[in-house]
Amino acid sequence: MTITKKVLMLPGDGIGPEVMRQVQRVMDWMAKKRDINFDVTEGLIGGASIDAHNNPLTDETLADAMAADAVLLGAVGGPKWDNIPFDIKPERGLLKIRKEMGLFANLRPALVFDALVGASTLKEDVVKGLNIMILRELTGGIYFGQPRGVEERDGVRFGFNTLVYSEPEIERIARVAFDMAMKRNKRMCSVDKANVLESTVLWREVVERVAKEFPEVELSHMYVDNASMQLVRNPKQFDVMVTTNMFGDILSDCAAMLTGSLGMLPSASLGAADETGARKALYEPVHGSAPDIAGQDLANPLATLLSFAMMLRYSFDMGDDATMIETAVQNVLKGGLRTADIMQPGMAKVSTTVMGEAVINELNKLV
Numbered sequence: 001m002t003i004t005k006k007v008l009m010l011p012g013d014g015i016g017p018e019v020m021r022q023v024q025r026v027m028d029w030m031a032k033k034r035d036i037n038f039d040v041t042e043g044l045i046g047g048a049s050i051d052a053h054n055n056p057l058t059d060e061t062l063a064d065a066m067a068a069d070a071v072l073l074g075a076v077g078g079p080k081w082d083n084i085p086f087d088i089k090p091e092r093g094l095l096k097i098r099k100e101m102g103l104f105a106n107l108r109p110a111l112v113f114d115a116l117v118g119a120s121t122l123k124e125d126v127v128k129g130l131n132i133m134i135l136r137e138l139t140g141g142i143y144f145g146q147p148r149g150v151e152e153r154d155g156v157r158f159g160f161n162t163l164v165y166s167e168p169e170i171e172r173i174a175r176v177a178f179d180m181a182m183k184r185n186k187r188m189c190s191v192d193k194a195n196v197l198e199s200t201v202l203w204r205e206v207v208e209r210v211a212k213e214f215p216e217v218e219l220s221h222m223y224v225d226n227a228s229m230q231l232v233r234n235p236k237q238f239d240v241m242v243t244t245n246m247f248g249d250i251l252s253d254c255a256a257m258l259t260g261s262l263g264m265l266p267s268a269s270l271g272a273a274d275e276t277g278a279r280k281a282l283y284e285p286v287h288g289s290a291p292d293i294a295g296q297d298l299a300n301p302l303a304t305l306l307s308f309a310m311m312l313r314y315s316f317d318m319g320d321d322a323t324m325i326e327t328a329v330q331n332v333l334k335g336g337l338r339t340a341d342i343m344q345p346g347m348a349k350v351s352t353t354v355m356g357e358a359v360i361n362e363l364n365k366l367v
């Protein structure tokens with residue numbers, strides 16, 4: 001039976017629209033070859049929305065996001081919007097959609113494809129076969145804590161933010177992380193700064209408590225400074241890592257660079273499951289809007305295609321189709337095609353469009 005899923009596409013800025021077009025092609029392919037149809041709506045976010053509405057995320061777009069089965073986002077931001085007021089910067093749109101949709105669990109896999117092992121700045125044996133899942137808390141912590149701001153007190157200006165976590169906030173992200181660990185290798189490292197920050201003393205305590213429900217998972221704790229060092233020293237010691245919003249922001253960039261190819265990494269942001277088990281969800285590549293190469297058909301569409309694969313797996317329970325797309329991507333890389341960002345000697349440099357086409361050709365072979 002063919003199912004229909006409502007997907008909101010938010011291409012955003014810079015290379016967002018062009019990488020998104022390659023996903024649209026895969027969706028069209030799936031509608032022809034697989035038991036699924038996509039009812040696609042497009043919306044504006046970030047700079048594109050600022051240009052049209054003077055607002056990085058309008059209520060209409062937010063309502064569309066809430067009504068969709070899943071949201072796929074390209075990228076936001078660019079130098080054009082660097083000097084506008086903080087409150088309407090493109091990034092505010094991204095933070096708002098995460099918060100309003102309740103997307104507290106951010107899954108950031110860092111996976112080294114065999115064909116790209118040479119792209120890492122680290123030695124091959126350190127990263128070959130690397131497969132880490134970083135679970136970043138996404139709607140709390142210092143990104144959203146109150147009070148915040150810049151104000152003058154007795155003639156001196158102060159900038160301040162608040163790092164705050166409630167027990168329920170910690171508990172729910174811990175649960176997602178343990179569930180993930182159970183589906184993977186049953187190892188999980190929780191990253192905090194419990195030697196200095198009370199909010200993460202509570203973090204550690206709550207993670208310990210939730211751990212009792214998952215006796216099979218081997219849990220460890222690490223301070224964030226050590227974790228960043230260990231990620232570079234010996235990343236394969238990690239499987240699932242769970243951490244706060246800001247530590248996750250930093251560690252996930254670090255983990256991304258282990259793979260040597262930011263242009264390859266997808267992410268998923270999930271909300272709480274409702275009675276039917278469905279979750280609000282948004283999928284996006286980890287890379288930014290890359291304004292310097294936008295509109296030139298140079299960008300790597302693979303991270304966005306892999307984000308779409310995550311959508312199939314986590315929102316639509318279509319793990320086989322997700323695996324098929326991931327395999328297609330691997331095969332294209334094995335075949336020697338590279339976009340500029342992952343170009344290596346002896347390989348064939350191709351455009352965004354040709355890369356998308358190559359994935360479809362592989363899908364045709366795999367189906």
Ligand code: IPM
Pocket residue numbers: 091094095249
């Ligand atoms: C990310 C980005 C965002 C974040 C920015 C663009 C607001 O760095 O998704 O990691 O800090 O969360």
Ligand code: MG
Pocket residue numbers: 249250253
């Ligand atoms: Mg970041």
